[in-house]
Amino acid sequence: MAPSNTNPVAVADEVLQKSRVTVVGSGNWGSVAAKLIASNTLNINSFHDEVRMWVFEETLPSGEKLSEVINRTNENVKYLPGIKLPKNVVADPDIEHAVKDANMLVFVTPHQFMEGICKRLIGKIRKDAVAISLIKGMEVKKEGPCMISTLISEILGISCCVLMGANIANEIAVEKFSEATVGYRENKEIAEKWVRLFNTPYFMVSAVQDVEGVELCGTLKNVVALAAGFVDGLDMGNNTKAAIMRIGLREMKALSKLLFPSVKDNTFFESCGVADLITTCLGGRNRRCADAFARNGGKRSFDELEAEMLQGQKLQGVSTAKEVYEVLSHRGWLELFPLFSTVHEICSGRLAPSAIVEYTEHSARLPLL
Numbered sequence: 001m002a003p004s005n006t007n008p009v010a011v012a013d014e015v016l017q018k019s020r021v022t023v024v025g026s027g028n029w030g031s032v033a034a035k036l037i038a039s040n041t042l043n044i045n046s047f048h049d050e051v052r053m054w055v056f057e058e059t060l061p062s063g064e065k066l067s068e069v070i071n072r073t074n075e076n077v078k079y080l081p082g083i084k085l086p087k088n089v090v091a092d093p094d095i096e097h098a099v100k101d102a103n104m105l106v107f108v109t110p111h112q113f114m115e116g117i118c119k120r121l122i123g124k125i126r127k128d129a130v131a132i133s134l135i136k137g138m139e140v141k142k143e144g145p146c147m148i149s150t151l152i153s154e155i156l157g158i159s160c161c162v163l164m165g166a167n168i169a170n171e172i173a174v175e176k177f178s179e180a181t182v183g184y185r186e187n188k189e190i191a192e193k194w195v196r197l198f199n200t201p202y203f204m205v206s207a208v209q210d211v212e213g214v215e216l217c218g219t220l221k222n223v224v225a226l227a228a229g230f231v232d233g234l235d236m237g238n239n240t241k242a243a244i245m246r247i248g249l250r251e252m253k254a255l256s257k258l259l260f261p262s263v264k265d266n267t268f269f270e271s272c273g274v275a276d277l278i279t280t281c282l283g284g285r286n287r288r289c290a291d292a293f294a295r296n297g298g299k300r301s302f303d304e305l306e307a308e309m310l311q312g313q314k315l316q317g318v319s320t321a322k323e324v325y326e327v328l329s330h331r332g333w334l335e336l337f338p339l340f341s342t343v344h345e346i347c348s349g350r351l352a353p354s355a356i357v358e359y360t361e362h363s364a365r366l367p368l369l
Protein backbone atom coordinates (compact mmCIF):
# COMPACT_ATOMS: atom_id res chain seq x y z
CA MET A 1 0.00 0.00 0.00
CA ALA A 2 1.35 3.44 -0.89
CA PRO A 3 2.13 5.73 2.08
CA SER A 4 -0.72 8.19 2.70
CA ASN A 5 1.46 11.25 3.38
CA THR A 6 3.44 13.51 1.06
CA ASN A 7 5.99 14.67 3.68
CA PRO A 8 9.18 12.59 3.00
CA VAL A 9 10.03 12.18 6.72
CA ALA A 10 6.48 11.08 7.53
CA VAL A 11 6.56 8.67 4.58
CA ALA A 12 9.79 7.11 5.89
CA ASP A 13 8.25 6.81 9.37
CA GLU A 14 5.13 5.25 7.97
CA VAL A 15 7.22 2.65 6.19
CA LEU A 16 9.29 1.98 9.31
CA GLN A 17 6.22 2.31 11.58
CA LYS A 18 8.23 4.36 14.04
CA SER A 19 6.64 7.15 16.04
CA ARG A 20 8.22 10.57 16.38
CA VAL A 21 7.59 12.55 19.54
CA THR A 22 7.56 16.30 20.07
CA VAL A 23 7.08 17.94 23.46
CA VAL A 24 5.34 21.29 23.12
CA GLY A 25 6.60 23.20 26.16
CA SER A 26 9.85 23.32 28.10
CA GLY A 27 9.10 24.64 31.58
CA ASN A 28 9.77 22.67 34.76
CA TRP A 29 7.42 19.76 34.02
CA GLY A 30 7.88 20.02 30.25
CA SER A 31 11.63 19.47 30.65
CA VAL A 32 11.14 16.53 33.03
CA ALA A 33 8.58 15.01 30.63
CA ALA A 34 11.13 15.31 27.81
CA LYS A 35 13.73 13.58 30.01
CA LEU A 36 11.38 10.68 30.82
CA ILE A 37 10.29 10.25 27.21
CA ALA A 38 13.79 10.52 25.75
CA SER A 39 15.09 7.79 28.05
CA ASN A 40 12.39 5.50 26.64
CA THR A 41 12.64 6.42 22.95
CA LEU A 42 16.32 5.38 23.06
CA ASN A 43 15.36 1.91 24.28
CA ILE A 44 12.06 1.15 22.57
CA ASN A 45 12.25 0.29 18.88
CA SER A 46 8.85 1.63 17.94
CA PHE A 47 9.95 5.22 18.67
CA HIS A 48 12.52 7.40 16.94
CA ASP A 49 15.36 8.25 19.30
CA GLU A 50 15.13 12.00 18.86
CA VAL A 51 12.63 13.96 20.95
CA ARG A 52 12.02 17.53 19.83
CA MET A 53 11.16 20.01 22.58
CA TRP A 54 9.61 23.33 21.62
CA VAL A 55 11.09 26.17 23.64
CA PHE A 56 9.29 29.47 24.10
CA GLU A 57 12.44 31.42 23.34
CA GLU A 58 13.88 33.83 25.82
CA THR A 59 17.18 35.61 26.28
CA LEU A 60 19.02 34.70 29.46
CA PRO A 61 20.82 37.30 31.62
CA SER A 62 24.08 36.09 29.95
CA GLY A 63 22.69 37.34 26.61
CA GLU A 64 22.41 33.79 25.22
CA LYS A 65 19.21 32.21 23.87
CA LEU A 66 17.67 29.57 26.13
CA SER A 67 17.25 27.01 23.30
CA GLU A 68 20.93 27.35 22.32
CA VAL A 69 22.06 26.85 25.90
CA ILE A 70 19.85 23.75 26.25
CA ASN A 71 21.33 22.22 23.09
CA ARG A 72 24.91 23.10 24.07
CA THR A 73 24.74 21.97 27.71
CA ASN A 74 21.84 19.43 27.67
CA GLU A 75 20.37 21.36 30.55
CA ASN A 76 17.37 23.68 30.83
CA VAL A 77 19.29 26.14 32.98
CA LYS A 78 16.24 28.31 33.61
CA TYR A 79 13.42 25.85 34.34
CA LEU A 80 15.25 22.68 35.41
CA PRO A 81 18.74 23.71 36.54
CA GLY A 82 21.16 21.03 37.68
CA ILE A 83 19.53 18.18 35.73
CA LYS A 84 21.06 16.76 32.54
CA LEU A 85 18.63 15.97 29.76
CA PRO A 86 19.39 12.98 27.54
CA LYS A 87 21.35 14.04 24.43
CA ASN A 88 18.46 12.97 22.18
CA VAL A 89 16.34 15.88 23.46
CA VAL A 90 16.65 18.64 20.85
CA ALA A 91 15.42 22.11 21.83
CA ASP A 92 13.69 23.94 18.99
CA PRO A 93 12.43 27.53 19.27
CA ASP A 94 10.42 27.28 16.01
CA ILE A 95 7.11 25.68 16.95
CA GLU A 96 6.04 24.83 13.39
CA HIS A 97 9.38 23.19 12.69
CA ALA A 98 9.27 21.35 16.03
CA VAL A 99 5.90 19.69 15.34
CA LYS A 100 5.97 19.11 11.61
CA ASP A 101 7.34 15.54 11.57
CA ALA A 102 5.86 14.31 14.84
CA ASN A 103 2.92 11.93 15.09
CA MET A 104 2.89 12.02 18.92
CA LEU A 105 2.47 15.49 20.41
CA VAL A 106 2.91 16.05 24.14
CA PHE A 107 1.39 19.37 25.25
CA VAL A 108 2.81 20.78 28.47
CA THR A 109 2.64 24.56 28.80
CA PRO A 110 0.79 26.74 31.32
CA HIS A 111 -2.87 26.44 30.32
CA GLN A 112 -3.43 30.11 29.52
CA PHE A 113 -1.18 29.85 26.42
CA MET A 114 -2.77 26.77 24.89
CA GLU A 115 -5.53 28.32 22.81
CA GLY A 116 -3.04 30.59 21.03
CA ILE A 117 -0.56 27.73 20.54
CA CYS A 118 -3.23 25.42 19.06
CA LYS A 119 -4.41 28.12 16.66
CA ARG A 120 -0.83 28.56 15.43
CA LEU A 121 -0.62 24.83 14.75
CA ILE A 122 -3.73 24.52 12.58
CA GLY A 123 -2.68 22.87 9.31
CA LYS A 124 0.91 22.49 10.52
CA ILE A 125 0.79 19.00 12.06
CA ARG A 126 0.81 15.53 10.55
CA LYS A 127 -2.59 14.13 9.62
CA ASP A 128 -1.97 10.99 11.68
CA ALA A 129 -0.85 12.90 14.79
CA VAL A 130 -2.29 12.11 18.21
CA ALA A 131 -1.86 14.21 21.35
CA ILE A 132 -1.62 13.99 25.10
CA SER A 133 -2.04 16.90 27.50
CA LEU A 134 -0.08 17.19 30.75
CA ILE A 135 -1.68 20.58 31.36
CA LYS A 136 -3.68 21.38 34.46
CA GLY A 137 -6.36 24.01 33.93
CA MET A 138 -9.41 24.85 31.87
CA GLU A 139 -10.73 27.56 29.57
CA VAL A 140 -14.05 29.13 30.46
CA LYS A 141 -16.23 29.88 27.45
CA LYS A 142 -19.72 31.35 27.27
CA GLU A 143 -21.14 27.89 26.74
CA GLY A 144 -19.31 26.48 29.77
CA PRO A 145 -15.93 25.08 30.80
CA CYS A 146 -13.70 23.64 28.13
CA MET A 147 -11.03 21.21 29.27
CA ILE A 148 -7.61 21.66 27.64
CA SER A 149 -7.73 18.20 26.01
CA THR A 150 -11.03 19.17 24.39
CA LEU A 151 -9.57 22.47 23.23
CA ILE A 152 -6.67 20.60 21.58
CA SER A 153 -9.00 18.03 19.99
CA GLU A 154 -11.42 20.64 18.71
CA ILE A 155 -8.90 23.13 17.33
CA LEU A 156 -6.53 20.58 15.80
CA GLY A 157 -9.02 17.82 14.99
CA ILE A 158 -6.95 15.09 16.67
CA SER A 159 -7.53 12.69 19.54
CA CYS A 160 -6.13 13.82 22.87
CA CYS A 161 -5.44 11.76 26.00
CA VAL A 162 -4.31 13.28 29.31
CA LEU A 163 -1.60 12.39 31.82
CA MET A 164 -1.93 13.62 35.41
CA GLY A 165 -0.71 12.41 38.79
CA ALA A 166 1.14 13.10 42.00
CA ASN A 167 4.02 14.52 40.01
CA ILE A 168 6.03 17.37 41.44
CA ALA A 169 8.48 17.78 38.58
CA ASN A 170 11.67 18.37 40.59
CA GLU A 171 11.22 15.06 42.45
CA ILE A 172 10.74 13.07 39.23
CA ALA A 173 13.75 14.87 37.75
CA VAL A 174 15.95 13.16 40.35
CA GLU A 175 14.18 9.86 39.68
CA LYS A 176 12.29 9.47 42.95
CA PHE A 177 9.51 6.89 42.57
CA SER A 178 6.04 8.18 41.66
CA GLU A 179 2.93 7.19 39.74
CA ALA A 180 0.76 8.80 37.08
CA THR A 181 -2.56 8.19 35.35
CA VAL A 182 -3.31 8.35 31.63
CA GLY A 183 -6.95 9.17 30.86
CA TYR A 184 -8.28 8.05 27.49
CA ARG A 185 -11.61 8.32 25.71
CA GLU A 186 -12.16 5.14 23.66
CA ASN A 187 -8.96 4.01 21.98
CA LYS A 188 -7.16 1.78 24.47
CA GLU A 189 -4.35 1.03 22.01
CA ILE A 190 -3.35 4.68 21.83
CA ALA A 191 -3.52 4.90 25.63
CA GLU A 192 -1.17 1.92 25.90
CA LYS A 193 1.26 3.58 23.51
CA TRP A 194 1.33 6.67 25.75
CA VAL A 195 1.88 4.45 28.78
CA ARG A 196 4.87 2.81 27.03
CA LEU A 197 6.28 6.23 26.15
CA PHE A 198 6.18 7.55 29.73
CA ASN A 199 6.52 4.50 31.96
CA THR A 200 9.90 3.96 33.64
CA PRO A 201 10.94 1.95 36.73
CA TYR A 202 10.60 5.14 38.80
CA PHE A 203 7.51 6.55 37.00
CA MET A 204 4.71 4.01 37.04
CA VAL A 205 1.89 4.86 34.65
CA SER A 206 -1.53 3.23 34.35
CA ALA A 207 -4.49 4.06 32.10
CA VAL A 208 -8.17 4.66 32.88
CA GLN A 209 -11.01 5.31 30.46
CA ASP A 210 -12.05 8.68 31.88
CA VAL A 211 -10.44 11.72 30.25
CA GLU A 212 -12.60 14.29 32.02
CA GLY A 213 -12.26 12.67 35.44
CA VAL A 214 -8.47 12.54 35.21
CA GLU A 215 -8.19 16.07 33.82
CA LEU A 216 -10.59 17.61 36.33
CA CYS A 217 -8.72 15.97 39.21
CA GLY A 218 -5.46 17.53 37.97
CA THR A 219 -7.09 20.90 37.45
CA LEU A 220 -9.25 21.29 40.56
CA LYS A 221 -6.66 20.10 43.07
CA ASN A 222 -4.70 23.31 42.44
CA VAL A 223 -7.61 25.26 43.95
CA VAL A 224 -7.58 23.02 47.04
CA ALA A 225 -3.80 23.50 47.28
CA LEU A 226 -4.33 27.26 47.64
CA ALA A 227 -6.75 26.58 50.51
CA ALA A 228 -4.13 24.28 52.12
CA GLY A 229 -1.54 27.05 51.72
CA PHE A 230 -3.79 29.59 53.49
CA VAL A 231 -4.19 27.14 56.37
CA ASP A 232 -0.41 26.69 56.57
CA GLY A 233 0.23 30.43 56.37
CA LEU A 234 -2.14 30.98 59.29
CA ASP A 235 -0.51 28.13 61.28
CA MET A 236 -3.84 26.38 61.70
CA GLY A 237 -2.30 22.93 62.11
CA ASN A 238 -2.61 19.46 60.63
CA ASN A 239 -6.21 18.66 61.57
CA THR A 240 -7.45 21.78 59.83
CA LYS A 241 -5.34 21.06 56.79
CA ALA A 242 -6.66 17.48 56.59
CA ALA A 243 -10.23 18.81 56.90
CA ILE A 244 -9.63 21.29 54.09
CA MET A 245 -8.21 18.52 51.89
CA ARG A 246 -11.20 16.28 52.58
CA ILE A 247 -13.72 19.05 51.87
CA GLY A 248 -11.73 19.95 48.77
CA LEU A 249 -11.75 16.37 47.50
CA ARG A 250 -15.50 16.21 48.06
CA GLU A 251 -15.98 19.39 46.02
CA MET A 252 -13.63 18.11 43.29
CA LYS A 253 -15.69 14.96 42.94
CA ALA A 254 -19.07 16.72 43.09
CA LEU A 255 -18.14 19.38 40.51
CA SER A 256 -16.53 16.85 38.16
CA LYS A 257 -19.64 14.67 38.21
CA LEU A 258 -22.01 17.60 37.81
CA LEU A 259 -20.08 18.85 34.78
CA PHE A 260 -19.49 15.40 33.27
CA PRO A 261 -21.82 12.67 34.55
CA SER A 262 -19.56 10.06 32.89
CA VAL A 263 -16.77 10.75 35.44
CA LYS A 264 -16.01 7.59 37.43
CA ASP A 265 -15.72 7.38 41.23
CA ASN A 266 -12.64 5.14 40.98
CA THR A 267 -10.68 7.84 39.16
CA PHE A 268 -10.45 9.76 42.45
CA PHE A 269 -8.47 6.85 43.94
CA GLU A 270 -5.91 6.84 41.12
CA SER A 271 -2.65 8.80 41.23
CA CYS A 272 -4.38 11.71 39.46
CA GLY A 273 -6.93 11.94 42.30
CA VAL A 274 -6.22 11.66 45.97
CA ALA A 275 -2.43 11.17 45.52
CA ASP A 276 -2.01 14.34 43.47
CA LEU A 277 -4.19 16.25 45.92
CA ILE A 278 -1.98 15.17 48.83
CA THR A 279 1.35 15.96 47.17
CA THR A 280 0.14 19.35 45.93
CA CYS A 281 -1.23 20.30 49.34
CA LEU A 282 2.04 19.28 50.98
CA GLY A 283 4.66 20.48 48.55
CA GLY A 284 3.46 22.26 45.41
CA ARG A 285 4.03 25.83 44.29
CA ASN A 286 0.36 26.82 44.72
CA ARG A 287 0.52 25.82 48.39
CA ARG A 288 3.81 27.68 48.83
CA CYS A 289 2.58 30.96 47.33
CA ALA A 290 -0.76 30.77 49.20
CA ASP A 291 1.17 30.25 52.43
CA ALA A 292 3.16 33.45 51.72
CA PHE A 293 -0.05 35.28 50.72
CA ALA A 294 -1.69 34.43 54.07
CA ARG A 295 1.46 35.28 56.07
CA ASN A 296 1.40 38.71 54.45
CA GLY A 297 -2.28 39.14 55.42
CA GLY A 298 -3.29 39.20 51.75
CA LYS A 299 -1.44 42.50 51.26
CA ARG A 300 0.97 41.23 48.60
CA SER A 301 -0.75 40.11 45.40
CA PHE A 302 -0.33 36.67 43.89
CA ASP A 303 1.21 38.28 40.78
CA GLU A 304 3.92 39.81 42.95
CA LEU A 305 4.50 36.58 44.88
CA GLU A 306 4.60 34.51 41.68
CA ALA A 307 7.23 36.80 40.16
CA GLU A 308 9.32 36.80 43.33
CA MET A 309 9.04 33.15 44.36
CA LEU A 310 8.78 31.19 41.11
CA GLN A 311 11.44 32.70 38.77
CA GLY A 312 9.37 32.53 35.60
CA GLN A 313 7.33 29.44 36.54
CA LYS A 314 3.60 29.97 36.46
CA LEU A 315 1.02 29.61 39.19
CA GLN A 316 -2.01 27.75 37.84
CA GLY A 317 -4.26 27.65 40.92
CA VAL A 318 -5.22 31.33 41.06
CA SER A 319 -6.45 31.48 37.47
CA THR A 320 -8.14 28.08 37.85
CA ALA A 321 -9.93 29.31 41.01
CA LYS A 322 -11.24 32.28 39.00
CA GLU A 323 -12.33 30.03 36.13
CA VAL A 324 -14.08 27.63 38.50
CA TYR A 325 -15.80 30.59 40.19
CA GLU A 326 -17.09 31.79 36.80
CA VAL A 327 -18.49 28.34 36.05
CA LEU A 328 -20.13 28.12 39.49
CA SER A 329 -21.62 31.58 39.34
CA HIS A 330 -22.86 31.10 35.76
CA ARG A 331 -24.65 27.88 36.77
CA GLY A 332 -25.96 29.19 40.12
CA TRP A 333 -23.84 26.67 42.05
CA LEU A 334 -21.73 29.02 44.22
CA GLU A 335 -23.44 27.96 47.45
CA LEU A 336 -22.88 24.30 46.67
CA PHE A 337 -19.11 24.76 46.55
CA PRO A 338 -18.14 26.90 49.54
CA LEU A 339 -14.44 25.97 49.50
CA PHE A 340 -13.94 26.66 45.78
CA SER A 341 -15.87 29.96 46.01
CA THR A 342 -14.06 31.10 49.15
CA VAL A 343 -10.62 30.42 47.64
CA HIS A 344 -11.36 32.76 44.73
CA GLU A 345 -12.82 35.41 47.03
CA ILE A 346 -9.63 35.31 49.13
CA CYS A 347 -7.36 35.41 46.05
CA SER A 348 -9.23 38.42 44.67
CA GLY A 349 -9.06 40.29 48.01
CA ARG A 350 -12.77 40.19 48.82
CA LEU A 351 -12.25 37.99 51.88
CA ALA A 352 -9.40 37.65 54.36
CA PRO A 353 -7.33 34.41 54.27
CA SER A 354 -8.89 33.38 57.61
CA ALA A 355 -12.25 32.99 55.80
CA ILE A 356 -10.96 29.65 54.52
CA VAL A 357 -12.46 27.97 57.62
CA GLU A 358 -15.49 30.20 58.02
CA TYR A 359 -18.00 28.51 55.79
CA THR A 360 -18.49 25.17 57.52
CA GLU A 361 -21.88 25.90 59.09
CA HIS A 362 -23.10 26.87 55.66
CA SER A 363 -21.74 23.78 53.90
CA ALA A 364 -23.07 21.31 56.49
CA ARG A 365 -26.57 21.86 55.10
CA LEU A 366 -25.68 21.00 51.54
CA PRO A 367 -27.40 17.81 50.49
CA LEU A 368 -25.62 17.60 47.13
CA LEU A 369 -22.15 17.18 48.55
Ligand SMILES: NC(=O)c1ccc[n+]([C@@H]2O[C@H](COP(=O)([O-])OP(=O)(O)OC[C@H]3O[C@@H](n4cnc5c(N)ncnc54)[C@H](O)[C@@H]3O)[C@@H](O)[C@H]2O)c1
Pocket residue numbers: 025026027028029030031055056057079108109110111113134135136137167168169170312313314315316
Ligand atom coordinates in the same frame (compact mmCIF):
# COMPACT_ATOMS: atom_id res chain seq x y z
N1 LIG B 1 5.94 21.76 37.53
C1 LIG B 1 5.29 20.74 38.00
O1 LIG B 1 5.68 20.14 39.02
C2 LIG B 1 4.07 20.23 37.28
C3 LIG B 1 3.66 18.94 37.55
C4 LIG B 1 2.55 18.44 36.88
C5 LIG B 1 1.88 19.24 35.96
N2 LIG B 1 2.31 20.51 35.71
C6 LIG B 1 1.57 21.29 34.70
O2 LIG B 1 2.37 21.38 33.54
C7 LIG B 1 2.05 22.56 32.81
C8 LIG B 1 3.33 23.28 32.42
O3 LIG B 1 4.02 23.63 33.58
P1 LIG B 1 5.61 23.69 33.67
O4 LIG B 1 5.95 23.40 35.11
O5 LIG B 1 6.24 22.85 32.62
O6 LIG B 1 5.91 25.22 33.28
P2 LIG B 1 6.60 26.36 34.18
O7 LIG B 1 5.58 27.06 35.01
O8 LIG B 1 7.81 25.79 34.87
O9 LIG B 1 7.21 27.36 33.11
C9 LIG B 1 6.45 28.27 32.38
C10 LIG B 1 6.66 27.95 30.90
O10 LIG B 1 5.82 28.81 30.13
C11 LIG B 1 6.58 29.33 29.06
N3 LIG B 1 5.97 30.57 28.60
C12 LIG B 1 6.07 31.81 29.16
N4 LIG B 1 5.36 32.70 28.40
C13 LIG B 1 4.82 31.99 27.37
C14 LIG B 1 4.00 32.33 26.27
N5 LIG B 1 3.58 33.58 26.08
N6 LIG B 1 3.62 31.35 25.41
C15 LIG B 1 4.02 30.07 25.61
N7 LIG B 1 4.80 29.68 26.64
C16 LIG B 1 5.20 30.63 27.51
C17 LIG B 1 7.96 29.47 29.63
O11 LIG B 1 8.91 29.53 28.59
C18 LIG B 1 8.09 28.17 30.42
O12 LIG B 1 8.47 27.12 29.56
C19 LIG B 1 1.11 23.37 33.70
O13 LIG B 1 -0.22 23.15 33.28
C20 LIG B 1 1.28 22.74 35.08
O14 LIG B 1 0.11 22.83 35.87
C21 LIG B 1 3.40 21.01 36.34
